[in-house]
Amino acid sequence: RDRMSIRDYLTEVFTHALRTAFPDLEDKTAAVAPTNEKYVAKFGDYQCNDAMALCKIYKDKGVKKSPLEIAQSLADVVNKELASNPNLAKVVDKIEVAKPGFVNVFLSRVYAGEQLKDIVLNGVQPPSLDKRLRVVVDFSSPNIAKEMHVGHLRSTILGDAICRLLEYLGHDVVRLNHVGDWGTQFGMLIAHLQDTYPDYLTKSPPIADLQAFYKQSKKRFDEDETFKKRAYQCVVSLQKFEPDYKKAWDMICDVSRRDFQKIYDRLNVTLTERGESFYQKHMEELVPYLEKKGLLELDDGRKIMWGDDRGLIPMTIVKSDGGFTYDTSDMAALKHRIEHEKANWVVIVTDLGQGVHFKLLGECGKKAGFLDPNKTRLDFVGFGVVLGEDKKKFKTRSGDTVKLSELLDEGLRRSLDKLKEKNRHTELTPTELSEAQQAVAYGCIKYADLSHNRNLDYVFSFDKMLDDRGNTAAYLLYAYTRIASIVRAAGVNIDDLVKSAHTTPVSLEHPKEFALAKTLLRLNDVLTLVTRDLCLHHLCEYLYDVSTAFSEFYDNCYCIEKDEAGKIKKVHTGRLLLAEATARVMKKCFDILNINTVHKM
Numbered sequence: 001r002d003r004m005s006i007r008d009y010l011t012e013v014f015t016h017a018l019r020t021a022f023p024d025l026e027d028k029t030a031a032v033a034p035t036n037e038k039y040v041a042k043f044g045d046y047q048c049n050d051a052m053a054l055c056k057i058y059k060d061k062g063v064k065k066s067p068l069e070i071a072q073s074l075a076d077v078v079n080k081e082l083a084s085n086p087n088l089a090k091v092v093d094k095i096e097v098a099k100p101g102f103v104n105v106f107l108s109r110v111y112a113g114e115q116l117k118d119i120v121l122n123g124v125q126p127p128s129l130d131k132r133l134r135v136v137v138d139f140s141s142p143n144i145a146k147e148m149h150v151g152h153l154r155s156t157i158l159g160d161a162i163c164r165l166l167e168y169l170g171h172d173v174v175r176l177n178h179v180g181d182w183g184t185q186f187g188m189l190i191a192h193l194q195d196t197y198p199d200y201l202t203k204s205p206p207i208a209d210l211q212a213f214y215k216q217s218k219k220r221f222d223e224d225e226t227f228k229k230r231a232y233q234c235v236v237s238l239q240k241f242e243p244d245y246k247k248a249w250d251m252i253c254d255v256s257r258r259d260f261q262k263i264y265d266r267l268n269v270t271l272t273e274r275g276e277s278f279y280q281k282h283m284e285e286l287v288p289y290l291e292k293k294g295l296l297e298l299d300d301g302r303k304i305m306w307g308d309d310r311g312l313i314p315m316t317i318v319k320s321d322g323g324f325t326y327d328t329s330d331m332a333a334l335k336h337r338i339e340h341e342k343a344n345w346v347v348i349v350t351d352l353g354q355g356v357h358f359k360l361l362g363e364c365g366k367k368a369g370f371l372d373p374n375k376t377r378l379d380f381v382g383f384g385v386v387l388g389e390d391k392k393k394f395k396t397r398s399g400d401t402v403k404l405s406e407l408l409d410e411g412l413r414r415s416l417d418k419l420k421e422k423n424r425h426t427e428l429t430p431t432e433l434s435e436a437q438q439a440v441a442y443g444c445i446k447y448a449d450l451s452h453n454r455n456l457d458y459v460f461s462f463d464k465m466l467d468d469r470g471n472t473a474a475y476l477l478y479a480y481t482r483i484a485s486i487v488r489a490a491g492v493n494i495d496d497l498v499k500s501a502h503t504t505p506v507s508l509e510h511p512k513e514f515a516l517a518k519t520l521l522r523l524n525d526v527l528t529l530v531t532r533d534l535c536l537h538h539l540c541e542y543l544y545d546v547s548t549a550f551s552e553f554y555d556n557c558y559c560i561e562k563d564e565a566g567k568i569k570k571v572h573t574g575r576l577l578l579a580e581a582t583a584r585v586m587k588k589c590f591d592i593l594n595i596n597t598v599h600k601m
């Protein structure tokens with residue numbers, strides 16, 4: 001078991017120990033967690049704290065066992081395993097029992113050295129995969145003719161990072177953009193297009209400002225009864241895919257599509273568009289499918305379907321006018337993703353406000369029989385609202401919604417100012433400057449989003465995200481560039497350095513060296529954790545931990561010694577190898593988060 005999450009491995013070892021020592025608790029799993037940084041020297045690198053909880057379980061059963069006794073029994077089993085299992089002995093140096101009932105695990109220095117050597121020689125590798133899953137990730141998903149707003153930015157950034165993580169782990173990921181491109185509003189858009197640009201079938205209409213166009217048509221729709229009637233007829237014609245209507249709809253969608261694409265290009269995000277319209281045929285088939293199963297109920301002319309709790313709201317599968325809804329398209333989409341896309345895992349990234357809708361979707365999918373939780377994992381990845389610095393909904397000074405392209409432009413302007421301020425004395429070529437500008441601007445915007453717990457609202461602040469102190473991309477990108485430059489400053493050729501890993505051990509004698517090394521080895525722990533809860537902020541916290549551990553190492557351990565004249569006197573290869581391993585681990589984290597690094601800034 002070479003490439004693994006150490007934490008997961010130890011969890012297995014302790015679960016086995018628990019069940020061996022206490023056969024009456026065979027349904028329990030042990031919990032192993034990394035020790036708080038401050039106590040590592042004394043209490044080891046990982047801890048199992050289950051003895052306290054087990055003591056309580058026994059107490060409730062009327063059996064008296066002290067936590068220390070329990071911890072000792074666990075330790076006895078693990079020690080036996082250590083003596084007989086060379087794989088475990090390779091990873092773990094020793095275990096110790098501590099009051100009131102901890103079992104502390106000390107990692108082996110030799111093992112850490114080997115793992116780091118592997119990183120330098122073979123690159124950072126993902127933990128080995130039990131099963132390659134087919135994962136559909138539905139993210140970004142803006143609405144045609146409407147603004148792509150900061151909420152969609154959040155969905156885009158989070159969804160993309162989730163895809164990149166799963167791709168890195170080796171899964172088969174389908175990135176779907178479930179754009180809102182269907183429904184009533186297209187009737188009014190098409191009717192308005194027919195009136196304003198009657199020759200739209202031959203000449204492409206000048207509707208670059210689609211939002212203004214949307215507003216005009218909405219106004220007419222609300223004020224003019226005949227227009228409204230026509231709009232509804234247009235919906236019917238469109239849903240039958242009548243060519244002229246389809247053409248008008250295509251034109252409208254194209255305008256939005258081009259705008260969205262510009263944002264995706266700037267953020268380096270790829271997506272396959274498969275909007276609500278794609279599911280028209282499947283929605284038509286869904287209705288008799290659910291009817292046959294007796295799952296639809298008539299309610300005031302609507303056809304509805306209940307989830308598990310009839311006290312809550314049902315799904316509306318068919319409206320009283322015969323049309324479909326957001327609920328219908330999501331049911332059809334889920335069915336399609338499972339049955340046609342063969343997804344073992346469906347991830348949907350949208351704001352927390354839609355939580356109830358997706359809970360209901362999961363329940364109805366199960367009832368309808370196409371979602372089997374034993375075969376398909378369904379995750380709703382919700383996120384909080386983006387707030388302005390005044391803690392109110394993010395708006396421009398004048399109260400309008402913020403245009404994403406303008407937001408990105410402002411990021412670019414601000415990051416350039418910052419770089420110029422910081423780099424008065426370094427010389428960057430215009431290309432290097434522009435690369436750094438983009439890396440910092442987009443990196444900061446992404447990182448600010450990813451580093452906040454997605455379940456909370458978050459305050460969008462350029463000042464905070466561009467601050468080069470603290471857990472920000474600005475700080476981390478500087479830190480990374482500096483680490484990468486240490487090797488360069490030592491005047492060693494990088495290929496030669498890598499080769500030297502065959503003969504020179506990575507230096508791990510100094511406590512700060514060993515501490516850094518063990519932090520680097522936690523990467524796979526963190527990745528498996530994120531895979532479980534799809535919260536990217538764990539990875540950001542980890543990245544920050546790595547840079548902190550590196551600073552402490554670097555402040556205490558020289559990598560290069562210079563004489564008074566500033567000439568290099570001695571190069572400490574074992575430490576340069578450690579610096580190189582650090583740079584690679586950081587780079588891997590940046591890659592997963594889709595943040596570009598630069599050589600100079």
Ligand code: ARG
Binds near residue numbers: 141142178179180330
């Ligand atoms: N278009 C929706 C919105 O802007 C998001 C769609 C999310 N995906 C889904 N399958 N419903 O809020």
